[in-house]
Amino acid sequence: MGNSAAIELQSTLRCPACGAEKTETMPVNACQWFYECEHCHTLLKPLPGDCCVFCSYGTVACPPVQEVALTGKKSCCCPSS
Numbered sequence: 117m118g119n120s121a122a123i124e125l126q127s128t129l130r131c132p133a134c135g136a137e138k139t140e141t142m143p144v145n146a147c148q149w150f151y152e153c154e155h156c157h158t159l160l161k162p163l164p165g166d167c168c169v170f171c172s173y174g175t176v177a178c179p180p181v182q183e184v185a186l187t188g189k190k191s192c193c194c195p196s197s
């Protein structure tokens with residue numbers, strides 16, 4: 117266990133095209149912009165205003181976004197709005 121136990125690293129992505137769900141481990145230091153659905157091979161991209169596919173389609177927001185929520189510290193790779 118690390119010292120960032122409050123950060124959830126697994127998120128279940130739900131494909132908006134076919135509804136398939138897949139649990140993925142998120143990269144901690146980068147946002148994932150594209151994700152290809154294993155089931156229908158649709159290439160998912162973040163919705164407007166979201167930094168990564170996990171924020172748009174996952175059950176859990178990406179680690180940088182979680183860290184901001186937890187600590188208030190801006191550490192995301194995403195552009196600030």
Ligand SMILES: [Zn+2]
Nearest residue numbers: 131134153156
């Ligand atoms: Zn799909």
